[in-house]
Amino acid sequence: MDVGVDQKKPSLEVADGAAFQFLGVGKSFFGVPVLKDVSLTLKPGSVLGLVGENGAGKSTLMNVMGGVLRPDAGRMLLRGAPYAPQGPGDARAAGIGFIHQELNLFTNLSVAENMFIESFPTLGRTPAIDRRRMAERTREHLSQIGLEISPGALVETLSPGERQLVEIAKVLAMQPRIFIFDEPTTSLTAKETGLLFEIIRKLRTRGTSIIYISHILGHVAELADEVAVLRNGEVVTTGPALEHPVPRMISCMVGRDLKSFFPPKVSRPEEEVLLRIDGLSQPGIVRDIDLTVHKGEIVGLFGLMGSGRTELARMIFGVDRYERGTVRLGDGLLPPGNPRVAIERGMAFVTENRREEGLLMSVSIADNIGLVALPEFARAITGHLRRRRLQAATEQKAQELRIKATSYQEQPVKSLSGGNQQKVVVAKWLLAAPRILLVDEPTRGIDVGAKYDVYTIIGELARQGSGVLYISSELEELLALADRILVVNRGELVGQFERSEFAEERVMRAAFRQGEEVPT
Amino acid sequence: MSTESRPAEPGDARGPHAGSDALVGHRPAAWWSRARLMKLGRTALLSEYFVLYLSFLYMLVLGPFLPQLFATQNLADMVSNIWPLLVVAIGQNFVLITAGIDLSQTSNMALTSVIGAVLVVTACDPVLFSKCPLWGTLLTEHGGPLAGMALGVPIAVLTMLVIGSLIGWINGVAVARFKMPAFMVTLVSMMFFSAVAIYLPKSENIQNLPHAFVVLGKGSIGPVPIPLLVGVGVAIGAHLLLSRTLFGRRLYAVGTNPVASTISGIPTARIITQAYVLAGFCAALASVLYSARLEMGRPTLARTQFIDIVGANVIAGVSLSGGKGKITWTAFGVIFFVLLANTLNLLDLPFYTIDIVKGLVIFGAAFLDVMRTRAAAQSH
Numbered sequence: 007m008d009v010g011v012d013q014k015k016p017s018l019e020v021a022d023g024a025a026f027q028f029l030g031v032g033k034s035f036f037g038v039p040v041l042k043d044v045s046l047t048l049k050p051g052s053v054l055g056l057v058g059e060n061g062a063g064k065s066t067l068m069n070v071m072g073g074v075l076r077p078d079a080g081r082m083l084l085r086g087a088p089y090a091p092q093g094p095g096d097a098r099a100a101g102i103g104f105i106h107q108e109l110n111l112f113t114n115l116s117v118a119e120n121m122f123i124e125s126f127p128t129l130g131r132t133p134a135i136d137r138r139r140m141a142e143r144t145r146e147h148l149s150q151i152g153l154e155i156s157p158g159a160l161v162e163t164l165s166p167g168e169r170q171l172v173e174i175a176k177v178l179a180m181q182p183r184i185f186i187f188d189e190p191t192t193s194l195t196a197k198e199t200g201l202l203f204e205i206i207r208k209l210r211t212r213g214t215s216i217i218y219i220s221h222i223l224g225h226v227a228e229l230a231d232e233v234a235v236l237r238n239g240e241v242v243t244t245g246p247a248l249e250h251p252v253p254r255m256i257s258c259m260v261g262r263d264l265k266s267f268f269p270p271k272v273s274r275p276e277e278e279v280l281l282r283i284d285g286l287s288q289p290g291i292v293r294d295i296d297l298t299v300h301k302g303e304i305v306g307l308f309g310l311m312g313s314g315r316t317e318l319a320r321m322i323f324g325v326d327r328y329e330r331g332t333v334r335l336g337d338g339l340l341p342p343g344n345p346r347v348a349i350e351r352g353m354a355f356v357t358e359n360r361r362e363e364g365l366l367m368s369v370s371i372a373d374n375i376g377l378v379a380l381p382e383f384a385r386a387i388t389g390h391l392r393r394r395r396l397q398a399a400t401e402q403k404a405q406e407l408r409i410k411a412t413s414y415q416e417q418p419v420k421s422l423s424g425g426n427q428q429k430v431v432v433a434k435w436l437l438a439a440p441r442i443l444l445v446d447e448p449t450r451g452i453d454v455g456a457k458y459d460v461y462t463i464i465g466e467l468a469r470q471g472s473g474v475l476y477i478s479s480e481l482e483e484l485l486a487l488a489d490r491i492l493v494v495n496r497g498e499l500v501g502q503f504e505r506s507e508f509a510e511e512r513v514m515r516a517a518f519r520q521g522e523e524v525p526t
Numbered sequence: 527m528s529t530e531s532r533p534a535e536p537g538d539a540r541g542p543h544a545g546s547d548a549l550v551g552h553r554p555a556a557w558w559s560r561a562r563l564m565k566l567g568r569t570a571l572l573s574e575y576f577v578l579y580l581s582f583l584y585m586l587v588l589g590p591f592l593p594q595l596f597a598t599q600n601l602a603d604m605v606s607n608i609w610p611l612l613v614v615a616i617g618q619n620f621v622l623i624t625a626g627i628d629l630s631q632t633s634n635m636a637l638t639s640v641i642g643a644v645l646v647v648t649a650c651d652p653v654l655f656s657k658c659p660l661w662g663t664l665l666t667e668h669g670g671p672l673a674g675m676a677l678g679v680p681i682a683v684l685t686m687l688v689i690g691s692l693i694g695w696i697n698g699v700a701v702a703r704f705k706m707p708a709f710m711v712t713l714v715s716m717m718f719f720s721a722v723a724i725y726l727p728k729s730e731n732i733q734n735l736p737h738a739f740v741v742l743g744k745g746s747i748g749p750v751p752i753p754l755l756v757g758v759g760v761a762i763g764a765h766l767l768l769s770r771t772l773f774g775r776r777l778y779a780v781g782t783n784p785v786a787s788t789i790s791g792i793p794t795a796r797i798i799t800q801a802y803v804l805a806g807f808c809a810a811l812a813s814v815l816y817s818a819r820l821e822m823g824r825p826t827l828a829r830t831q832f833i834d835i836v837g838a839n840v841i842a843g844v845s846l847s848g849g850k851g852k853i854t855w856t857a858f859g860v861i862f863f864v865l866l867a868n869t870l871n872l873l874d875l876p877f878y879t880i881d882i883v884k885g886l887v888i889f890g891a892a893f894l895d896v897m898r899t900r901a902a903a904q905s906h
Contacts, residue, residue, distance in 0.1 A: 325789060349791035363789050366782040368849065377779060377790045384772035391770055434790070 025050040025085060025215035026071075026184055032079035033066055033239075040066050042239045043080070048184065053206065053216045055230030055247065057223060059259050059453035063239040064219050068186055072104045073097035103182030105174055105190055111161045118144040118157035121176050147175045151205050166193035167311060174205070185209060186217045191225060192451055195311040203229060221453060222480075223252045235259055260455055267454070268486035269461050273468030275303035275489050280473040281353075281442045283322060286331030291317045292497040295331065299442060299473035304464065306488030307477045310517055314497035315477045316358055319444045322475075323355040324348045335442065349378060354440035356431055358447045358477075364431040367420040371411055374419050374430050375400040379437040403433040407463060425456025432463055443467060446477045461487060481510055493517050571898050577842045577858040580891070581865050594872050604868045609757030610815040611831075612860045615838045616764045617808025619856045620801040622839055623768075623781045625848025626701055626708035628805045631835060632828040633720035634693045635813040638686040640723045642814065643732035643823020645672045645682040646739050650732070658728040669734070679738040687810045693719060694806020698799030724825045732823035743818025753815050760808065765853040777801060781848035833888065838863045841891045843898075862891075 021027060026048040033041040041063050048054050058064050069075040071082065073091030082089045084100055091097045097104070111120050118140045119126075127136045127143070144157035153171045161169060170193050177185070187206070191199045206216055206229060220226050226233065227247065234244040235258040242258045243250070250258075256267070278301040286295040292314045299305050309315040320326040322333055324345040333340040335351045345355070357363040366374055376383070376396050383396040397415065404414045407429045411417045419430055428448060435443065445464065449457040465487065468474050478484050484491050485508050493501035493516040501516035503509075570579055585595065594600055614631055621628045644660060648669040655661055664671055672678035693715065700711040745752050768774040779787045780797050788794045817823055838859030844851035866887055870880045 323789075345789055346791045346793055355789060357789060362783070363785050366779055366786060366849075369778070369782055373775070373779075376775075377787075377792070380772055380775055389772040391772060391775065393770070 020083065020086070021047050022086075023050065024048060024083070026089075027083040028067070028071075028080065029083065030080035031067070031070060031077045031082065033070060033075060033077050040239050041070070041077070044236075044239070044241055045080075046234055046241060046244060048215045048217065049232070050215055051210055051213045052231040053210055053218055053229050055226035055233045056217055056219045056236065057221075057226055057233065057255055057259060058236035059455055062236040062259070062453075064236055065188070066239075067236070068104070068188060068217070068219070071097065071186070072102060098180065098182075101181075101183040102186065103177040103180055103184070104186045104188075105177055106188055111169055111173060113162040114160065116158050116160055117148070117155060117164075117172055120161055120172060121147060121157075121179060143179075147179045148172075150178065151175050152201050165312065167195050167198040170194055171198060171201070174202070178205075182214070184215045184217070186219070188219045189221065189451065190218075191220065191222060193311075199225075221451065223255050226255070227252050237261055256454055259453075267458070267482070269458060269465055271487070272465050273302050273304055273489065276301040276471075280336060281322075281475070282334040284332050284334075286318070286321060286328055286333070288317070288321060288326075288328040288330075290497075292321070292328075292494075295494075295499055297475075297492060297499065299475055301473055302468050302471050303490065304468050304474040304476055304488045306484030306491040307475060307494060308479070308481060308484055308491055308513060308517055309477075309494035310479065313494045313517070315494050316446055317497075318494065319355065319446050319475065319477055322348075323353060323444055325355075349438065352439075352441035354378070354435035354438060354443045356435060356443070356445040356448050358450065360427055360431050364434075365419050365427060368418050371404060371409065371414045371417055371419055371422070371430055372397065372400040375403055375414075375433045375437055378434050379439075382438075399437060400433075403437050404430075407433050407436075408459060409433065423453075423456075425452035425459075428452050428456065428460065429463075432460065436463070436467070440467075441472050443472055443474045444477070445474065447479065448476075449478075449480070449483065481513060485510065485513075568901060571894075571901055574843070574852075574855065575858065576894075576898065577855070577862050577891075580894075581858070581862045584862075584865060584869075588869055592869060592872055595869060600868070600872070604864055606751065606753060606819075607864045607868070608860055609751075609753040610812040610819075611834060611838065611864060612757045612857060613760050613808050613815065614812035614828075614831075615835050615856050615860050616760055616853060617805040617812075618835050619764070619839050619844055619851050619853065620777065620804045621708070622836075622844050622846060623777050623848060623851045624798050624801045625781050625784075625846075626798065626801070627712060627836070627846070628694070628697060628802060629709070629712040629832065630693065630697060630715040630719060631805060631809040632832050633716045633718075633723060634690050634806055634809040635816065635828040635831075636723040636825055637693070637719045637726075638690045638810040638813040639817040639827045640726050640732065640823045640825050641689055642682045642686040642739075642817060643670075643735060644726070645670045645685060646678050646736055647732050647734055647823070648673045648736050649734045654730045655727065658726065658730070660726060673736070679736060679742075682739070683742070683814055686814055687807055690810020690813065691803050691807040694803040694809075695799065697806070698802030701802065702795040702798035720829075723827075727823070727825055729825050731825070733821065735818070735821050735823070740818050740821050743815050743820075753819070756811065756815060760811065761853055761857060768851075768853060773797070773800065778849055781850075783849075833884075834863045834867075837888050837891075841888070 020029070024047045028044050028046045031041055031044045032039065044063075044067060046054070056064055056067075066075065070077050073094045073096045089100065091100065112123065115123070121144050122140050127139045128134060129136045141157040148155065148157070151171060151174060153168065153175065155164065155168060155172075161172065164172065170190060174190070190202060194202060206218070209216060218226060218229055227250075230247045232245065233247045233250040233255065235242045235250075235255060237259060242261075279298050280301050281299040283295055283297050287293050295318060297305070307315050307318070317326060321328045321342075324340070324343050324347065327343045333342070335348075335353065338351065340351065341347055348355075361367060366377070376399070379399070380391070380396075383392050383399070384390065385392070401414050404411070409422070409426050409429045411422060411426065419427055422430065432448070443464070448460050448464070452460070461483075464474055464476065476484065476488060489505050491503045491508065491513055492499055493503075493513060495517055501513070503513060570576060573579070589595060614635065618628055618631060644664055646669075647665070650665050650667055650669060652667055655665055658665065672682055675681070697708075697712050697715055700706045701708045742752055747755065768777065776787070776792050776797050779790070779792055780794050784794055813827065816827055820827075839851065839856050840846060840859070841862060842855035842859035844855055844859075866884060870883055875883070
C-alpha cells in the first residue's frame with residue numbers, strides 16, 4: 007500500500023480496536039485554518055511519532071485532543087466511543103496524560119507537593135496534609151522512572167532534566183492509557199534521555215498508547231512504531247516508521263527535498279587569533295580552560311548538559327565571574343564581569359535561553375533588534391536617537407534574516423514562532439557587527455527550515471571574517487559546521503578534533519569518558 | 527479556504543451565533559443597539575485616553591449637582607493644582623517603568639521644602655524657632671543665610687534640586703548596586719527624611735519667604751503662570767526623554783527584562799539609579815512649586831500625597847511590574863485625581879468622608895483597569 011506524500015486524503019474509516027482516532031478534524035483561528043481535515047489513528051500499545059515544522063499544527067492538534075481547544079469540524083473517537091472533551095479535566099478523566107513542552111511545576115514547592123498539588127492526601131478527614139504518606143507515594147512514583155531524588159527537595163534546586171522527569175512521574179502517577187509527550191528531551195541529558203526511552207518502551211509493552219512529538223527526528227525514528235507528518239495543518243503522510251526514515255520525514259515536513267540538513271561549508275579559518283583564553287577557572291564549574299578562536303573559524307564546543315559549556319561562555323562574555331585565568335580579545339585583555347565592555351570590543355552572545363535572556367518578549371521585533379547597537383544610533387551628549395536610520399537598519403536586518411512577521415515595528419516578539427524568535431536574537435547581535443560570536447544552542451526547539459537558516463547565517467558570518475564559538479549538544483551540527491571541535495567534560499577540556507579527524511564516535515567517547523567511570 | 531461563508535454544518539452543535547459573532551450582530555440594528563453600545567464601551571475602555579474620558583464623564587455627571595465646579599475661580603484652582611502633582615508623578619513614572627517604586631518622594635518634598643525655606647527666609651520668630659537645632663547657626667531673627675542676597679533664591683532652588691536628586695541617588699544606589707528591594711529602601715528613606723524634615727525646624731512651618739521665591743508658585747510670565755510653564759516643560763522634556771533617547775529605550779528594556787538587558791550590554795544598574803535620581807529631582811521641583819504657593823517651608827508637606835502620586839500613574843495604565851508607562855498617561859491620571867479631590871472639597875465633606883470616597887473611587891478605577899487589561903488580552 008502506498009502512503010506517499012501525494013496521498014492527500016487519508017481514509018475516514020473507523021478502525022476497530024484503535025486506542026484513539028481523529029476523523030476529519032479541522033480548526034481555524036480568526037478565519038485562518040490551522041488544522042485541515044486531520045485523520046489519524048493511534049493503535050493500542052504503540053508509539054506514534056508526530057513530526058512537523060513549527061506552526062504545522064502539532065500543538066493545536068494536541069490541544070484539541072487535550073480538551074484545551076474545541077475543533078470546528080470533525081470528531082474524535084476514544085476506544086471507539088465518541089470523545090468531545092469540554093476542558094482539560096475531561097481529557098484527564100478519559101485517561102489522556104499530557105507532558106507539556108513548558109514545564110508546569112511550582113519551583114518554590116517540593117517534588118512531593120508538586121506531585122500531589124491537585125489532591126493532597128490528608129490525615130483522615132482533617133484538612134492537614136499527610137506528609138509521610140505523600141513522601142512515600144512520591145518515592146514510589148519516582149523510583150518507577152528510576153529517578154533518585156528526595157521527595158522533599160525543592161523543585162528549584164533540580165536540574166532542568168530532573169524537573170522534566172518529575173513532570174513525567176506526575177503524569178505517570180495518574181496512570182493514563184494514552185500518553186502525549188511534547189518535546190520531552192529538550193532539557194534532558196543523554197543519560198536521562200535513555201531513561202525516558204526505557205520508560206516509554208515499558209509503557210508500550212503495558213498496552214499504553216503514546217504520541218511522541220519531537221524535532222529530534224533521530225529520536226522519533228528510534229522510538230516510533232508509526233509516524234505521522236503534519237505540514238500546514240494537514241497530514242502529509244502517515245504509516246509504519248520503517249517506511250519513514252529520517253530523510254523522508256524531512257522532505258515531507260518541508261515539502262521539498264533538502265539536499266541535506268546543512269548548508270555547504272563556506273568559512274575558512276585564517277592565522278589571526280581573535281579570542282584567546284588562558285587557564286580560565288572557577289571552582290566547581292570549569293578548570294584550566296585554554297582555547298583560541300581564529301579569524302573566520304567556527305570552533306565547536308561539545309559537551310553534555312551540566313558539563314560547564316554554558317557557564318564557560320557566560321564567563322567569557324562577562325555575565326558570570328571567574329576566579330583565575332584571562333580572556334584576550336585580539337591584543338587586549340578583557341576585564342572580567344562586564345558584558346558591556348565585551349560588546350564594545352566586538353563580542354556577541356546568543357544565549358541558550360532566548361525567552362529569559364535573549365528577548366524582551368512583549369516588545370516589538372524592531373526594538374529587540376535595535377537593542378544592542380542602540381548607542382550607535384544616538385547623538386552624543388543628548389542621547390537623542392536617529393530614529394529613521396534605526397528603523398531602516400532594524401528592518402533591513404529583519405528582512406536579511408527572513409524573519410516572518412506582519413509588521414516589524416508593531417508586532418511583539420512573543421507572537422512569533424520559536425525559529426523566528428531565535429532569528430530576532432541573532433539579528434540583534436548581527437546589527438552590532440560582532441568580530442567574535444558566542445552561540446549557545448542556537449537551534450534548540452526550532453524547526454528544520456529555521457535551523458538551516460541559522461546555520462547559513464553563522465557560516466556566512468565566519469566567511470566574512472568573524473570568529474565563532476559554537477556550543478551545542480547536537481553533535482551532527484558541529485560535525486557539519488565547525489572547523490574544530492573541543493570537547494568539555496565536567497568543566498575540563500578533554501579533547502580536540504580537527505576537521506580532518508571528525509568522527510562521531512570518537513567525539514562522543516571523549517564527551518562520555520569520565521562521566522561513565524566516576525560514580526557520583 | 528473561507529470559513530466565514532461556510533454553511534452551518536449539521537454536526538455543528540454550537541449554532542451560527544456562537545462565540546464572538548454575537549458582539550458584531552447579524553441584523554442591521556439601530557445605532558443604540560446593545561451590540562453597538564457594547565462595542566463603543568469596549569473601544570473607550572481599551573483606549574489610551576480612557577481615564578481622560580472617565581474624567582469628562584465624571585464632570586458631566588456631577589455638574590448638575592455641583593454648579594460651583596464650573597465657576598471660573600474653581601476651574602483656575604483646579605488647573606493650578608495640576609502642575610506640582612504632575613511634576614512629582616512624572617518622576618514616579620520613571621521609577622515605575624523600572625519595576626521599582628519610590629515611596630520616599632513625599633518626604634523628599636518635605637525635606638527640600640524645609641531646606642529651601644531655611645536658606646531664603648527673611649525673618650524668624652525666636653519664640654517659635656529658638657529651640658530648633660539650626661538656631662544661631664543657619665537661622666537667626668534676621669532669617670536664613672541667603673536672606674536678602676541677590677542670587678539667594680536661585681541658589682536656594684538649586685540646592686533643593688541637588689538635595690532632592692541626592693536622595694534619589696541614595697535610593698537608586700541601594701536598589702541598583704546593592705540589589706536591595708525598592709519597597710524596603712524607599713520605605714526607610716521615607717521615614718528617615720520625613721523625620722529629618724520635622725527635626726530641623728522642630729515641626730514649625732517656616733514663613734516669611736521672599737517675594738522672589740513666592741513668585742515661582744504664584745507668578746506668571748505674561749499671561750502664563752510659572753507653575754504651568756514648569757509642569758508643561760517637565761512633561762514635554764520627560765516625554766522626549768522616554769520616547770526619543772537612548773536612555774528612554776534602555777529604561778523600558780530594563781523594566782521589561784533586566785537579565786536580557788544586561789546581556790545586551792545595557793548598564794542596567796546605572797539606568798535604574800538614574801531613574802531614582804529623576805524621581806528625586808522631580809520631587810524637589812514639585813516641592814519648589816508647592817512651597818512657593820503656600821509661601822512657607824512645610825515639614826509635613828505632601829504627607830498624604832503618596833496615594834495621588836502612584837494612583838495617578840497606575841490608574842492611567844502605568845504598570846507596577848515595569849516596562850510600561852507614558853507621560854500622557856500620567857497626565858491623564860493627574861487630571862483625574864485633581865478633579866476628584868476638587869469635587870470632594872466642594873461637597874464640603876469632613877476629611878474622613880473624603881478619604882473614604884477617594885479610596886472607593888481609586889479602588890473602582892483600579893478595578894476598571896483590570897477589566898480593561900483583560901478586555902485587551904481578549905481582543906488580541
